[in-house]
Amino acid sequence: MKKLRIAIIGAGITGASIARVLSRYENLEVHLIDKNPDVGWGVSKANTAIIHGGYDDDPDKYPVRARLCVRGNRLWHQWVKELEIPHVWNGALVVALKEEDFDELEKLLERGRRNGVPEMRIVEGEELFRLEPGLTKEALGALWVPIVGQIGPISAVIAIAENAVANGVKTHLETEVTGIRVERGEVKGVETNEGFIKADIVINAAGLYADEIARMVGVDYFEIHPRKGEYWIFDEGIPGPRRVLFPTPTPISKGIVVTTEISGHLMIGPNAQDLPAEEKDNLATTREGLEEVWEGAKKLWPNLPPRDKVIRTFTGLRPEPTGGDFIIKAEEVWGFINVAGIRSPGLTSAPAIAYEVVEIIRRDLGIELVEKKKWNPYRRDITHFFALPREKANEFIKRNPAYGRIVCRCNKVSEGDVLEAIERMKFLAIKTPSVDSVKFRTKATTGTCQGSFCRPRIIQILAREYGVEPWQVTLKGKGSEIGIGDVKVLLRREA
Amino acid sequence: MYDVVVIGGGPAGMAAAIKAKELGLNVLLLDENDYLGGILPQCIHPGFGIHYFREELTGPEFAHRLKERLKELRVKVKGNARVLSIENYSDLEKVVTFVSPEGIFDVRTKTIIYAAGARERHAFEIGIVGDRVAGIYTAGEAQTLMDIYGIMPGKEIVIVGSGDVGLIMARRFALEGARVKAVIELMPYPGGLARNIMILRDFNIPLYLSHKVVEVRGRGRVKRVKVVKVDENLRETGEEFWISCDTLIISAGLIPNVKLLKEVGVEIDPATGGPVVNDRLETSVPGIFVAGNALVINDLVDYVAEQGELAAEGAKEFVENEGIGTKRWIRLKRGQNVRLLAPHYLSGERDVWIYARVSKPMENVAVEFPEIGKRIRLPVVKPAEMLRIRLRKKEIARAKGAITMEVVPL
Numbered sequence: 001m002k003k004l005r006i007a008i009i010g011a012g013i014t015g016a017s018i019a020r021v022l023s024r025y026e027n028l029e030v031h032l033i034d035k036n037p038d039v040g041w042g043v044s045k046a047n048t049a050i051i052h053g054g055y056d057d058d059p060d061k062y063p064v065r066a067r068l069c070v071r072g073n074r075l076w077h078q079w080v081k082e083l084e085i086p087h088v089w090n091g092a093l094v095v096a097l098k099e100e101d102f103d104e105l106e107k108l109l110e111r112g113r114r115n116g117v118p119e120m121r122i123v124e125g126e127e128l129f130r131l132e133p134g135l136t137k138e139a140l141g142a143l144w145v146p147i148v149g150q151i152g153p154i155s156a157v158i159a160i161a162e163n164a165v166a167n168g169v170k171t172h173l174e175t176e177v178t179g180i181r182v183e184r185g186e187v188k189g190v191e192t193n194e195g196f197i198k199a200d201i202v203i204n205a206a207g208l209y210a211d212e213i214a215r216m217v218g219v220d221y222f223e224i225h226p227r228k229g230e231y232w233i234f235d236e237g238i239p240g241p242r243r244v245l246f247p248t249p250t251p252i253s254k255g256i257v258v259t260t261e262i263s264g265h266l267m268i269g270p271n272a273q274d275l276p277a278e279e280k281d282n283l284a285t286t287r288e289g290l291e292e293v294w295e296g297a298k299k300l301w302p303n304l305p306p307r308d309k310v311i312r313t314f315t316g317l318r319p320e321p322t323g324g325d326f327i328i329k330a331e332e333v334w335g336f337i338n339v340a341g342i343r344s345p346g347l348t349s350a351p352a353i354a355y356e357v358v359e360i361i362r363r364d365l366g367i368e369l370v371e372k373k374k375w376n377p378y379r380r381d382i383t384h385f386f387a388l389p390r391e392k393a394n395e396f397i398k399r400n401p402a403y404g405r406i407v408c409r410c411n412k413v414s415e416g417d418v419l420e421a422i423e424r425m426k427f428l429a430i431k432t433p434s435v436d437s438v439k440f441r442t443k444a445t446t447g448t449c450q451g452s453f454c455r456p457r458i459i460q461i462l463a464r465e466y467g468v469e470p471w472q473v474t475l476k477g478k479g480s481e482i483g484i485g486d487v488k489v490l491l492r493r494e495a
Numbered sequence: 496m497y498d499v500v501v502i503g504g505g506p507a508g509m510a511a512a513i514k515a516k517e518l519g520l521n522v523l524l525l526d527e528n529d530y531l532g533g534i535l536p537q538c539i540h541p542g543f544g545i546h547y548f549r550e551e552l553t554g555p556e557f558a559h560r561l562k563e564r565l566k567e568l569r570v571k572v573k574g575n576a577r578v579l580s581i582e583n584y585s586d587l588e589k590v591v592t593f594v595s596p597e598g599i600f601d602v603r604t605k606t607i608i609y610a611a612g613a614r615e616r617h618a619f620e621i622g623i624v625g626d627r628v629a630g631i632y633t634a635g636e637a638q639t640l641m642d643i644y645g646i647m648p649g650k651e652i653v654i655v656g657s658g659d660v661g662l663i664m665a666r667r668f669a670l671e672g673a674r675v676k677a678v679i680e681l682m683p684y685p686g687g688l689a690r691n692i693m694i695l696r697d698f699n700i701p702l703y704l705s706h707k708v709v710e711v712r713g714r715g716r717v718k719r720v721k722v723v724k725v726d727e728n729l730r731e732t733g734e735e736f737w738i739s740c741d742t743l744i745i746s747a748g749l750i751p752n753v754k755l756l757k758e759v760g761v762e763i764d765p766a767t768g769g770p771v772v773n774d775r776l777e778t779s780v781p782g783i784f785v786a787g788n789a790l791v792i793n794d795l796v797d798y799v800a801e802q803g804e805l806a807a808e809g810a811k812e813f814v815e816n817e818g819i820g821t822k823r824w825i826r827l828k829r830g831q832n833v834r835l836l837a838p839h840y841l842s843g844e845r846d847v848w849i850y851a852r853v854s855k856p857m858e859n860v861a862v863e864f865p866e867i868g869k870r871i872r873l874p875v876v877k878p879a880e881m882l883r884i885r886l887r888k889k890e891i892a893r894a895k896g897a898i899t900m901e902v903v904p905l
Contacts, residue, residue: 311619452615486646490650
């Protein structure tokens with residue numbers, strides 16, 4: 001059987017999900033391409049990590065978002081189990097602080113019903129505070145959405161990519177697409193800094209850069225501009241809410257969320273600041289933005305800790321498309337499929353987007369897809385020493401003493417965990433060793449001390465396993481090397 | 496069952512284990528690294544041991560002496576052993592659970608000396624915003640990279656904080672040929688010991704007092720940092736400038752590592768960040784003693800080792816008498832211009848060393864304990880330099896209630 005070659009541009013949550021779903025088919029050869037050194041390092045890396053309920057996308061204005069969010073939420077229930085993705089189904093409260101807010105809640109309730117989310121209702125008084133005892137006493141009521149959940153977004157991309165690769169997908173990392181070859185109105189492949197990759201179908205899942213990729217085939221009816229959101233994460237042990245807390249939304253944003261993220265840390269954010277299209281790499285946190293988040297979060301959660309309990313602040317960029325709805329369609333150029341403008345609720349929608357793309361390939365491109373006889377839907381999560389029961393931990397240590405050497409004190413990450421992370425990095429064909437790749441897989445460096453103890457040890461392990469000098473190990477890819485040479489390099493006047 | 500399990504093989508823990516063994520106790524010393532010494536092996540500069548060994552040593556030399564003594568005494572040491580939890584079965588029986596490459600183990604012990612040191616404050620804790628790039632290290636991390644692993648982090652350095660670690664790293668960078676472009680200090684006075692402030696002049700490094708770094712910019716790697724001037728209330732004045740550099744070193748203070756102690760219910764003093772202790776350095780959980788930077792951030796390793804010995808003496812008394820038998824504890828309270836102190840409770844049954852820090856520098860002062868009529872004149876006090884003051888048993892005995900320590904102008 002002649003295989004159809006598919007190139008997916010962008011290994012974020014959307015691209016990886018598409019790759020996984022397409023890896024099901026015998027007659028496809030799937031290539032997943034990303035300019036970053038690892039998967040999920042664009043928009044997927046920094047967001048609120050929520051599996052949304054599907055009630056707040058207006059089906060008249062944003063029909064695609066409205067439809068795929070609900071379906072995505074349902075699919076995640078299955079995906080988190082198959083792929084062992086850390087998750088919690090803790091539900092959300094959209095909080096009314098003023099009488100007028102109830103009008104908006106009613107609207108959301110109605111919209112939720114239209115979108116196919118029946119399991120919601122308005123709660124007040126005692127019931128509200130039973131659901132969320134720490135909520136501001138100013139709260140008058142809330143929309144209770146039990147089907148909302150949270151996942152580790154980057155853990156999810158890693159899990160999905162690992163499963164896709166296990167099913168035959170080939171990754172091309174640090175591979176930047178510079179052009180798309182089109183002949184007689186059909187795509188032929190993508191030009192990259194790593195050479196030409198032949199493809200019969202090109203799927204544009206390039207996140208913030210999807211407009212630039214689309215322009216490579218002459219599609220220019222939309223533009224992506226970045227919408228910046230900033231976040232605070234606090235030290236462990238600071239009490240956070242049980243549910244995801246939203247304020248009543250505004251037309252531009254779902255508002256500043258207060259939540260206990262999946263590792264148990266209180267997290268607040270994001271605000272929403274629109275940046276010009278050329279600032280797609282502006283990931284700087286700002287004092288104004290962080291201040292805005294603080295003030296916003298305080299309205300729902302008055303019990304914010306002192307400022308020195310922050311362990312991290314970060315910025316995420318959401319790709320805001322012209323028109324505001326997801327752009328998922330086959331374009332005039334045969335074989336070119338846009339999956340663009342995947343802003344919130346993109347994380348929630350990703351699995352549904354993937355099935356939508358299959359439908360487009362089948363229906364619009366008329367390609368018959370042949371299912372593999374043996375497709376493996378499962379992926380085992382990496383070992384986390386901190387999560388092992390004692391007997392299990394002892395078994396692991398007996399098998400490999402590295403599991404008994406704790407590298408990251410704060411989060412109890414063992415050398416065994418780190419070695420396993422490196423093995424999995426190599427499985428995804430990650431070329432440049434980085435501390436962040438280990439961090440996203442193991443949680444090392446994300447605790448109270450933010451890595452000042454364990455980073456040097458992780459650097460040593462990465463250098464050993466990748467066969468590079470320790471100073472060549474990077475924090476987050478080329479250009480972020482840990483050092484400039486050995487300690488005498490300047491005295492020798494070499495650097 | 497052990498008489499004492501010492502957690503942490505830095506100077507406090509090693510000194511505690513040595514002393515405990517000398518006192519005839521059955522000791523186990525646990526350390527998470529595969530080498531002993533804590534941070535000493537990375538402190539390759541001199542200035543250690545003047546009080547404790549009566550000669551000036553480097554960090555590795557200081558550690559070596561203690562290690563040799565541990566060997567001579569055949570103290571049982573377990574390296575690569577990370578303590579996962581402490582359980583307090585009763586005042587007379589504790590269980591320490593640790594993981595090592597041989598497996599997870601529980602050890603039973605009558606007492607614990609907790610000497611797990613401190614951690615450094617990092618860039619996020621001090622409110623620095625901007626790009627998240629390589630080239631931002633705490634001073635201790637930079638020291639580990641350079642002096643344990645032989646890595647040169649960068650060549651144009653800005654250092655936040657003029658405390659001892661920051662200043663020592665300024666010298667270290669300069670000696671390896673890097674250009675230290677500035678040391679930025681939030682307070683209107685330098686934070687380090689006088690002998691370390693000399694480094695700035697020796698290497699011609701500009702010091703900006705009453706300034707702070709608020710923002711980092713760069714792509715991949717630090718490119719420049721924004722510095723703003725603050726007024727006497729530490730409020731930003733709006734006067735600001737950028738310094739280009741490839742490395743930002745954060746030396747913004749240390750915080751005692753007390754997570755395991757908190758989990759077992761030990762009371763923490765918000766002023767020191769360490770536990771509340773009595774004059775045997777026993778915490779609020781009977782039989783758990785604490786020493787070194789886990790107790791209070793010290794500026795001299797000699798004091799750290801001294802506290803280790805004191806904790807060992809406490810453990811000995813505890814093991815012999817099934818508890819510290821003191822009937823009445825006298826509270827030692829912070830008065831004017833005393834930012835922190837330890838110990839917090841005095842028995843009056845023995846002489847004690849009080850370790851304290853002032854809030855602000857002053858000249859020509861008296862350290863006073865008004866309730867017992869004790870007064871010590873000092874030409875100068877600085878927050879950077881720990882006050883170490885001896886109170887005699889008979890002086891303490893004069894107290895009817897609490898004793899206050901204050902630092903007042905003369």
